[in-house]
Amino acid sequence: MEAIDPIGHHELLLVIVQLTLLLLVARVLSEAFSSIGQPAVVGELLAGVVLGPSLLGLVVPSVYESVFAVSESQFHLLEIISWIGLIMLLVVTGLETDIDLIVSKGRTAVILSLGGIVVPFSTGFALGWVLPAPFIAAPDQRLVFSLFIATAMSISAIPVIAKVLIELGAIRRDIGQLILAAGMVDDTIGWILLATVAGLARTGVVDLSSALTTVLSVLVFLGLAFVVGRPLVAGAIRWVDNVLGSDTALLSTLMIFALAAGAITQYLGLEAILGAFVVGVLVGQVKRFTYQLRHAFETITLSIFAPLFFAIAGLRMDLVALADPAVLGVGLVVLAVACFGKFAGIMGVSGLAGLSRWEGVTIGGGMNARGAMEIIVATIGLGLGILTTNMYSIIVMVAIATSLMAPAIMRWSIPKIEMREEERTRLEREQYLQESFVNSLTRILLPTQGGADTQYAARLIGSLIRTLDVELDLLCVNPADESRRTRERAGFPGWLRPGHYARGGDESSETVPTPTGSDEIGRVFSRVETRLGEQDRQPRRLTRRTDASVSNAILEEVNVGYDLVVLGERSLGGYPGEPLYSETVDRVVQRTPCPAMVVSTPYSMDRVPDRIDEPIRRILLPTVGTLSSRHAAELAFTIAAEESALVEVVHVVDRPQSNDQFAADPNLSSEIEVGGRIVDREAELGRQLGAKVVTTVAVSDDPGAKLVEIARRNGTDVIVMGSNTRPISGRAFLGPNVEHVIQNAPCPVAVLSSL
Structure with a gap:
């Protein structure tokens, strides 16, 4: 030719x-x-x-x-x-x-x-x-x-x-x-x-x-x-x-x-x-x-x-x-x-x-x-x-x-x-979907060692993605050195760091062994998959072995192109300036190129795993009207619509503190009015997404403590919050009110850092 x-x-x-x-x-x-x-x-x-x-x-x-x-x-x-x-x-x-x-x-x-x-x-x-x-x-x-x-x-x-x-x-x-x-x-x-x-x-x-x-x-x-x-x-x-x-x-x-x-x-x-x-x-x-x-x-x-x-x-x-x-x-x-x-x-x-x-x-x-x-x-x-x-x-x-x-x-x-x-x-719904955080999710990464925190995170993610076209990947990372000391330094989710104690002074929290054999890794994945519930597509199982830190392995995977990384981890911090989470989670939250959500559960869920499957009837959604609060609201409303749960949207007005015992109470009517508009705006979004919503505007000189009080009083099953990550002294700082809620809440807490 x-x-x-x-x-x-x-x-x-x-x-x-x-x-x-x-x-x-x-x-x-x-x-x-x-x-x-x-x-x-x-x-x-x-x-x-x-x-x-x-x-x-x-x-x-x-x-x-x-x-x-x-x-x-x-x-x-x-x-x-x-x-x-x-x-x-x-x-x-x-x-x-x-x-x-x-x-x-x-x-x-x-x-x-x-x-x-x-x-x-x-x-x-x-x-x-x-x-x-x-x-x-x-x-x-x-x-x-x-x-x-x-x-x-x-x-x-x-x-x-x-x-x-x-x-x-x-x-x-x-x-x-x-x-x-x-x-x-x-x-x-x-x-x-x-x-x-x-x-x-x-x-x-x-x-x-x-x-x-x-x-x-x-x-x-x-x-x-x-x-x-x-x-x-x-x-x-x-x-x-x-x-x-x-x-x-x-x-x-x-x-x-x-x-x-x-x-x-x-x-x-x-x-x-x-x-x-x-x-x-x-x-x-x-x-x-x-x-x-x-x-x-x-x-x-x-x-x-x-x-x-x-x-x-x-x-x-x-x-x-x-x-x-x-x-x-x-x-x-x-x-x-x-x-x-x-x-x-x-x-x-x-x-x-x-x-x-x-x-x-x-x-x-x-x-x-x-x-x-x-x-x-x-x-x-x-x-x-x-x-x-x-x-x-x-x-x-x-x-x-x-x-x-x-x-x-x-x-x-x-x-x-x-x-x-x-x-x-x-047309309004189409406009929302174009700008929606939840609707833009296409790939989610869930690192796991099979602990209660990760299992509950899977429970929430399962409700979130059930009606969405989202790919979910489960990741299990094993360090090359299998000694306990090395694993603790690596800071696996679900592990306590040496010298730190669980919330409430409980030193007997269950530690989750690092899976080594293929059978154990398979059981870890199976435990998490069970909590996802019925899904149109099964999640992908990813296993990584690393000579470096676990956080590096997770971050390398996140950099492939995920829209959200979800981490199960309870609070470890109890002292001023101390990090809330293990080194792994803290580092991932600081350096991830995509939004991160950390889910913490009470330690009782380790001892009574059946509590993970208890119905979610009431969700507490604190909001301050920021974009990160709006993203967390989308997550909460989507989960609530799937679980038929009630979402309580709460805005707490921070009362200025005064050392003068004879000073008159400040006039907070304008702040309360603004708070009402904030919760009403979020409630309107919730109703558009098919969730049942109630609103609350409270006043307190300690908003974090007030949110914990509301959660206890109303029998909240899970708290969903939005926050911006602020690097302080080499750790991820989510703000004093958010950290107080994480450390003291009587129920699981999911914190989304999307900005």
């Missing part, structure tokens, strides 16, 4: 110059239109018109002819870039598509799509039947021509609609999702019609078998995508995140799936955009593909590839051909029929679909955009000999004009659509 010659120097230079000019003009015009309150996509579409034969070809014909009036093979290089942009734009659309919402509105979407197909198809067919013969490439095939015009009038431009909805911030609204759903059904039917008409043009007879094959291909592809593709995509994303753990690897995986699916649908004659859209939908349902990754992909697409796609589509527009009065007159008639057909079809069924007038106007305006989809249809018609050059220019003009009309109509009508309470609640 002979080596393929590389692209020529001039051809490569030309395509680079073309892309430079297209992107430059598209971005300049998009920013200009954005600055006057118009969607950027309008400027991007006009960029191609400006650089095409309509303007540059008239004003500076020599420049146009040398740069853009090129051979078909040269222009195909631009088309490849355009298709990559189109595929990426459809992936973005899929990522923003709520498939559950669309399914819930499936009946409405089908009604709208039928209205958006039947009426435009009928009016388009009638138009094709009466158009003058000079506009028909083969006057003896008027039936084929009329069917083709009808099909062209029925198409909508999902990429244009999606871009406008994204720019208007309406793609997540019910109306945006409904437009996308109806548009996808609309286009699917449109492509089936196109396949049928194309078959008719090639053979001269209606090819029903081709139409049936297309319908069957769509159904089979969608069925396999959601039955087989969904777990395949989810598994691949999780594997890449676990093994490679980089954003670039995840973004590459997304594009590989999109291109592969696009190749499959293109092979089936369904167009590559369908496969790309479906991949976007599937990946959008995988929690591992975070909001930050979506935003990164969307930024790349909307800033580079989408502008190029729209600008290249505009290059096909030739206003010169419309200078002929006859061509212009027919063009205006075709444009009027196209707009009337879509609006009449959508408005005619919007009432039947239970939509308001403004919703009908918005959907009609959106689905009226034809964009590149109609340009593709026109190109196919020209290649099949169905359209004349003039008719091709008219259809391209309609595609551009309707795409320019859609943003203005939707910008005008969307603000007039009243947001329902159900929709407002959904």
Whole structure:
């Protein structure tokens, strides 16, 4: 096989110059239109018109002819870039598509799509039947021509609609999702019609078998995508995140799936955009593909590839051909029929679909955009000999004009659509999920030696992740030197350091032997896994042997890429300046690159392990209104919703101390009012997450002692707190109130250090 010659120097230079000019003009015009309150996509579409034969070809014909009036093979290089942009734009659309919402509105979407197909198809067919013969490439095939015009009038431009909805911030609204759903059904039917008409043009007879094959291909592809593709995509994303753990690897995986699916649908004659859209939908349902990754992909697409796609589509527009009065007159008639057909079809069924007038106007305006989809249809018609050059220019003009009309109509009508309470609640929850600490968790590390503290930590983590798509890894670290002294210096979780005593002066706490053999390590893992309860996925078991400190081994593992490390460890400190925890836990909390949660239990749980499994009926949640308190609140509410527990949100106002016994009590009404707002805000979040919540605002000159008192009085089962780690004298200091609670609470305490 002979080596393929590389692209020529001039051809490569030309395509680079073309892309430079297209992107430059598209971005300049998009920013200009954005600055006057118009969607950027309008400027991007006009960029191609400006650089095409309509303007540059008239004003500076020599420049146009040398740069853009090129051979078909040269222009195909631009088309490849355009298709990559189109595929990426459809992936973005899929990522923003709520498939559950669309399914819930499936009946409405089908009604709208039928209205958006039947009426435009009928009016388009009638138009094709009466158009003058000079506009028909083969006057003896008027039936084929009329069917083709009808099909062209029925198409909508999902990429244009999606871009406008994204720019208007309406793609997540019910109306945006409904437009996308109806548009996808609309286009699917449109492509089936196109396949049928194309078959008719090639053979001269209606090819029903081709139409049936297309319908069957769509159904089979969608069925396999959601039955087989969904777990395949989810598994691949999780594997890449676990093994490679980089954003670039995840973004590459997304594009590989999109291109592969696009190749499959293109092979089936369904167009590559369908496969790309479906991949976007599937990946959008995988929690591992975070909001930050979506935003990164969307930024790349909307800033580079989408502008190029729209600008290249505009290059096909030739206003010169419309200078002929006859061509212009027919063009205006075709444009009027196209707009009337879509609006009449959508408005005619919007009432039947239970939509308001403004919703009908918005959907009609959106689905009226034809964009590149109609340009593709026109190109196919020209290649099949169905359209004349003039008719091709008219259809391209309609595609551009309707795409320019859609943003203005939707910008005008969307603000007039009243947001329902159900929709407002959904959008607020989506906003919370984007910013949520708990929802951002994808990987959690739980180091363990099998003690009661770690087992109770597993109990809490099990309730936390049961409804989340989270990978949990259990880690057991063994030092190379198995002597007790070495193990104690290493500071394993669950061990007392020499010379220190348990809370309350109890010196007889149970120590957990360091597991050495595989059987013992297996039993350690089993004890922890039992406390996790039923989970969709079993945790991974990781065993590490180290010659260095245990903390180094844990930190090395954390650095692989975890979102939370959970440590089970009781308080050891009892003297001022002494660390609360063992050297291992203290060092991990200080140096971990991710949030850390330390769970401490009373020593009685060592002696009576069954207490670990006692129901969690009441959770105490101290809060001071900081971000770390909010993160701890999310943990508490998520656990409470799973355990059907009551969360008591408490804010303690710190009463200023005074040495003057005759001084009047300070007026703390403003502080109490602020505390009330703090607990009410957290309580609202708890109710959104499905937890039962009560609130308390107390005043004390010793907030830590007050929290312990409340926990004892109300029979609290576990305390969940947020705190910031502050390095003091080489140890992690969580604040005097937090440390007092950890040392004196009558129940387990979980402290989250997330900042």
